[in-house]
Amino acid sequence: MQYPVYPYVISNYDTAVLDLRVASNYRNLAKPIAIQHPDKEEKFIEVYNALEDARALELSRQQECEQQQPLSIFGHQSDPYHFASLYSNSGVVLHYLVRLLPYTRMFLDYQDNNFDCADRTFHDVRTSYWLSSFESTSDFKEIIPEFYYLHEFLLNKQGFNFGKRQNVRENLFYSIINLFLFDFQSEPVSDVVVAPWSKRNARLYVCGLRQALESDYVTAHLHQWIDLIFGYKQTGKSLLCKISKDSIVVC
Amino acid sequence: MATPDRLLRRRRSHMSTSSTSIPANNNLQKLTEQQREEYTNTLDQLIEATQKRFISTHKSSLQTFTNETISTITARAMEITQDVINLQGYERKKFLEHLRLTQSVDLHTKHLWHQLISQLTHEYGVWFESLSYPKFWELDPTENPQRERRRLQRSYCLMEKRFFQPQVPEEILVNPPLSYLFDTRHYQSVTLQTVLHRNEKIEFQCRCTNVTPNNEVKGELLVGTTRIYFAAEEQVSTSTKTKSVNSAMTSIGYNHRSFNDDSNSFSFAIDEICEMYKRRYLLTDLALELFFINGITLMIAHGSKDDRDHLYRLLAKRNVIHAKPEDKVSEIQTSWKQGHVTNFDYLMQLNKLAGRTFLGKPQNLFLMLNI
Numbered sequence: 147m148q149y150p151v152y153p154y155v156i157s158n159y160d161t162a163v164l165d166l167r168v169a170s171n172y173r174n175l176a177k178p179i180a181i182q183h184p185d186k187e188e189k190f191i192e193v194y195n196a197l198e199d200a201r202a203l204e205l206s207r208q209q210e211c212e213q214q215q216p217l218s219i220f221g222h223q224s225d226p227y228h229f230a231s232l233y234s235n236s237g238v239v240l241h242y243l244v245r246l247l248p249y250t251r252m253f254l255d256y257q258d259n260n261f262d263c264a265d266r267t268f269h270d271v272r273t274s275y276w277l278s279s280f281e282s283t284s285d286f287k288e289i290i291p292e293f294y295y296l297h298e299f300l301l302n303k304q305g306f307n308f309g310k311r312q313n314v315r316e317n318l319f320y321s322i323i324n325l326f327l328f329d330f331q332s333e334p335v336s337d338v339v340v341a342p343w344s345k346r347n348a349r350l351y352v353c354g355l356r357q358a359l360e361s362d363y364v365t366a367h368l369h370q371w372i373d374l375i376f377g378y379k380q381t382g383k384s385l386l387c388k389i390s391k392d393s394i395v396v397c
Numbered sequence: 398m399a400t401p402d403r404l405l406r407r408r409r410s411h412m413s414t415s416s417t418s419i420p421a422n423n424n425l426q427k428l429t430e431q432q433r434e435e436y437t438n439t440l441d442q443l444i445e446a447t448q449k450r451f452i453s454t455h456k457s458s459l460q461t462f463t464n465e466t467i468s469t470i471t472a473r474a475m476e477i478t479q480d481v482i483n484l485q486g487y488e489r490k491k492f493l494e495h496l497r498l499t500q501s502v503d504l505h506t507k508h509l510w511h512q513l514i515s516q517l518t519h520e521y522g523v524w525f526e527s528l529s530y531p532k533f534w535e536l537d538p539t540e541n542p543q544r545e546r547r548r549l550q551r552s553y554c555l556m557e558k559r560f561f562q563p564q565v566p567e568e569i570l571v572n573p574p575l576s577y578l579f580d581t582r583h584y585q586s587v588t589l590q591t592v593l594h595r596n597e598k599i600e601f602q603c604r605c606t607n608v609t610p611n612n613e614v615k616g617e618l619l620v621g622t623t624r625i626y627f628a629a630e631e632q633v634s635t636s637t638k639t640k641s642v643n644s645a646m647t648s649i650g651y652n653h654r655s656f657n658d659d660s661n662s663f664s665f666a667i668d669e670i671c672e673m674y675k676r677r678y679l680l681t682d683l684a685l686e687l688f689f690i691n692g693i694t695l696m697i698a699h700g701s702k703d704d705r706d707h708l709y710r711l712l713a714k715r716n717v718i719h720a721k722p723e724d725k726v727s728e729i730q731t732s733w734k735q736g737h738v739t740n741f742d743y744l745m746q747l748n749k750l751a752g753r754t755f756l757g758k759p760q761n762l763f764l765m766l767n768i
Contacts, residue, residue, distance in 0.1 A: 148677075149755065150748035247535040247554060252610060254560070261560065291748075294741055295545045304533055304554065305565035336562075359740050368740055376751050 149239040152291050153371045154179055155358045156341070157279070159272035164343035164354060166361045173279065176370035179288055182279040238287045241268050245338075246292075246299040250306065264309035270339040271300075271351070288375075294356045300338040300348040308335035507578075514575050520551070529571040538609070538755070539692040544745045546755065598622055601711055603704045608678060608696040608756055618697065620711060626664040627697075665689060667715045675709065676752055685709060686754055696756040726750055 158164055158171040165171060173182055240256055243249035244267065254260070261267065268274060278287045292299050302308070311333045337348065344351035358364065517524050535552035554568060601620040606613050607627060616629040669689045678684035678698040683705055687695045699705040725746075733743040 148751075148753045150745065150753045152744055152748075247533055247552060248610070249536070250554075250560075251556065254556070291545070291741075291745065295543075296547055298534070298549060305562045306560055307562045356741065365740055368743075372744075372747060376747050 150291050151288050151375060152294060152359075153368075153375075154275060154278065154289055155364055156355065157182065157275070158343070159275055159341045162342050164341070164358075166358055166363070169363055172358070172363050172367075175364070175367040176374075178374060179278050239290055241287075242290050243292065243299050244268060244308075245302050245304070245306065246296075247304065250304075261306070261308050264311045264335045267308050267335050268338060269308075269311065269335045271341060272339070293352065294359055295352065297348040297352040300340060300351070302336040310334045510575075510578060514573070514578075518574055524574065526574055528569070529573040532568065538694070540694060540755075541692060543742055544749070601707065603708070604700050605704070606678075606698040608684065608698050610756060613698075618708070620708065623668075624664050624666050665693075665695075667712065670712065673709070673712060674749070674752070675705070676754065686756065694754070694756060696754065 153175060154173050155175075156164070156171060157173040173179070237256065240249055240253040241262075244253045244261070274287070340346055340348055340351035341354075344354050516522060518526055518530070520530060531551045531553045533552050533554040534549040536546055537548040537550045538546060539548060540546050553570070558567060599619045599621055603618055604615070605618045605627075606615050607629070614629045616627055619626040619628065669691065670687050671690045672688035674686045675682065676684040676686045676696065678696070683700075683702060684696055684698040685705055685708060687697070689695070697708075699708070729738065729743060729746045729750075732738045733740075738746075
């Protein structure tokens, strides 16, 4: 499913007030969501180089062996890549829209008739942004257009039972305590927790995002993101992602 | 036949009297005898010939008469058969017409009844009955001019109890008021009945699949002169889960959404199409996405690329959708640069032109990564 894709715009999910005139509140639209932090970029380049080296090594070894052994499909046969995942796919769409019928039903079909485990369910916009932009090495989701006009998908209006999250701090010690102390400190997943600058109100949050999307900063920088997603930088020969020397390319 | 015999006899008797009256010598008598014999012979022959001729003419005349009679009879018989067939055909046609008319009138009446009932038993209506009304909200697929889908509509959820928080009451399916008026089993689509009734000329016909995010419906696409009809024949869904939900929906009877059993069939006017794009379906270039002025979008996947292209050409001929995607890109780009279009709309247009759609069913990620 090629669902419409929209950029993350705001990077600030912590303060009580959001100033749309301050550039630091925005994500860097010139770079993919996965490398919003410079050190992450280095890491991906490292991975890429490692893959490239491995491939070169494999090729040389292959020449030595005169192709006696066929390469495995999942070996180093593929070209080196930066991101092992995509900025959008149907799993992502269903991940975000899990609170909204009929997508809930589709999510269940997709997930073998079970909700995902509570910690992995979409529950906090801050966490989602953090995962996509920094924490995770396999999660590079951009967002879907619903973030800019439909607040209902952030609310658990129908009362679905998404289970309980283990803890905010992912700590083995706390998990064990939870087991014994009857859900001590475990949080049920219900409505999506939105940023404090929207007073934890989904509707205000959606309005805020829309306003941010139409702000001067985004208008000035949006073309860079468009180039990344739709534009000329999308020149990889497969769906895996590539980097050139000075610009980051996603496809 | 009797006449020549009598004549002969009279002649013979006359001759015999004349011979007895004249006393003559033996020679003469012999000669006379001979002559008489000759004469009798010739006369006999003559009579025979005449008789034969007479019989043959009689026979031939009889023959021609018979032939004529036969042909007339055959012709008349054929005419009569023709007439009878015509009469029967007329009767049959009249009967069928009558059936069709009563059926369509019947359906129309049912439709009106349904409309009336659903208006009066609506949530904000006079005779609202909360027990039989769906309690869940579902996203309405209608898009607004910005291509946003914001509207929610009431729907049944029909999911197991374990998916809900304990305080959520269980969904009870109660037949809505006056549902006994509707015999759901023999319900046919209103739109299709209208096609049949109007006898619209069908110019192009092909098999296709109507793709929605949670369902796929196979059917026949009929392109008439002004409208296009989709006649669903069965529901093919990717999972048994959705299928059971659908069948449950229809078995409840009519609800706000499916006012007839055959709710998967629909029709639309060709003038209502405002945009049309070729799309990929399951990674093959087989589908067509149609945008309507009323905010509905449709994704139709065809069996072959030829069918799709044929339909595309046919629709392009009828409707003024000439703009090529490349032109559209530059057009939307300039209007964005000039500030006529918001960032949101610009991104939406780009998504649309890039072939990204709200429709289409989820595909396996593994499949996508292995292209």
